[in-house]
Amino acid sequence: MRQIKLARNVLLGIEDLLLHKLRSFLTTLGIVFGVGSVVAMLSVGEGASKEAMDQIRKLGSNNIIINSVKSVEEESTSTTHSHMSIYGLTYDDYARVTETFKTIRRTAPVKLIRKEGRLGERALELRIVGTTPVWFELVQRPIIAGRVLMASDDNEHAPAAVLTEFGARKLLAAENTIGQTLRIGSDRFEVVGIVKSESGQAGNIQIPDQEVDVYIPINVATAYFGDVTSRRTSGGFEREMVELHQLIVQVDSIENVEPVANGIENMLSRFHKKKDYLVSVPLALLRQAEATKRTFNIVLGSIAGISLLVGGIGIMNIMLASVTERTREIGIRRAIGAKRKQIISQFLIETVVLSIMGGLIGIGLGVLVPVLITYFAGMPTVVTLKSIVLPLVISFAVGIIFGLYPAVRAAKVDPIVALRHE
């Protein structure tokens, strides 16, 4: 019964507002923009944190990734002829990192060589990843066929290779890949398995695997390809000696990620004369995303707040004008027997209907804006249920807050004076 009555009152309110369509619409504009920016803000924020979560999932939230980098001085001197640059992580670093920190669960060393691989007729520029079976525990990707590397491969120096789905398809596009022979340079490897792979950049951290990867035991990689790579450049040969290109460290719990990362940083700085390594923490991506989200929330939040305030004042202004305009109507209703609180509810309902209609239009606008942001600025956005419900609640609240004063003013109208009002 109550609901029916409320529904009827709301309908009456809508009828009254429809009498002044343009005025009602203009009145709601402030709310429209306010709510629109709230929706946009929330979806950009959600998008940023979802992206960060995705990246962390790809990288592993408990992982620390240490890359070898050519230091700045090295970069400038390497232009001279046949100079050999020696930099990066060493086998000693691998042993030290693994042994020093109790909270490290496991560590995967990574050696990278770029070479062409052949399988029958087809050839593909591969990134050869020399690593241990631990890699597959740290960079978890579904196995499509066969198996991943095993401890025995490493121990026995077995020439086993694991391809990615992408690589397998490029090289063969046929079945029975497992057991075939992959030739890299003059060396032969047996394809033992195929895994799925991710690729791309996660924030400023390169995710550990690529589509053109082929995984072989690290001992085999060292034995077959050595630590020195040479490249022909315009000035002659450029030679580099790098023992390990990457270390992927998994820590036992998220809380220990950052302390361990700092510890590794400190330890490496003691053993390396130059800064030829870079410690990256996927978790830092989350912090970065949260910082972005916070900035966005502050900027858009203030815009939204100001719009809502202006919108609310606009609504209040129009409702006050409406109360004055309808003084006589109020007097008639009061003379007939309407109580003060019934007059209050009539005007309050009108204001709330007005602000919620504004809110709905604003949500429509606010859902459109993130789409445009994603399209033009390439920023990820996610419209969640929360980012629709919250603005609705806000517009309801704006209606109540800014509608109360005009409604109370309406109820205070003296029927005797109002009936004489022209």
Place this chain on the structure above:
Amino acid sequence: MIREAGSNSDLSDAAKAKSDIEIIKLEDARKIYQMGGSKVNALGGVTLSFKRGSFWAIMGPSGSGKSTMMNVLGCLDHLSSGRYILEGRDVSTLDDDSLSEMRLRHLGFIFQSFNLIPQLTVQRNIELPLYYLGWEAGRSADRARELAEKVGLKERLNHRPSELSGGQMQRVAVARALANDPQIIFADEPTGNLDTATGKEILGLLTELNEQGKTIIMVTHEMDVAAYSKQRLHMLDGLVGRVEGAEE
């Protein structure tokens, strides 16, 4: 229900019995307005009683206090002192909500300028008291139709007041005043904005309602309008001057 509401402790059984006959009773009613520094006695101690089913005209020049009298009797205004007993209930001490309730349940109003709500249709205007009484939509629509038929405006239910003539608008006002089936109908210069012929129609309607048992209290300054009433009360300077017409 009315009797129950009227069973105030300050009313004796005899008074209660009397209230069956006396629907309105004023005892030394005073209304004082503060106008700047000076006080104006709009009502200067009026004692009177109206019987159930009577048809009174309150007359007097402007400033005589007849509007104040109307507002007080219509539960729109409070007395400064004295007592007002309506339907056996002392309403002089009631708060705003209770006065609204009294108007809603027992009184009907007809005004000189019709006072219809312009954006509402004829039907909605007639339904207005029923809306505040909490009637459901279907039932009040039936009642509105019935009343519109009674005042001869059945075809105009979906029109807005601006599409009606003055006489038609006042008929709508009469229908609205009847919607809550009140005992007393107040008519404030009901023919003031109408030509003589339509004025007569409205007065005929009021007479008819009086014959059906409604108590009618009409404010007017025109003799020939007042002639439709059974009794006349002449006011002067906030006091009752002359009373005309036979007690039945």
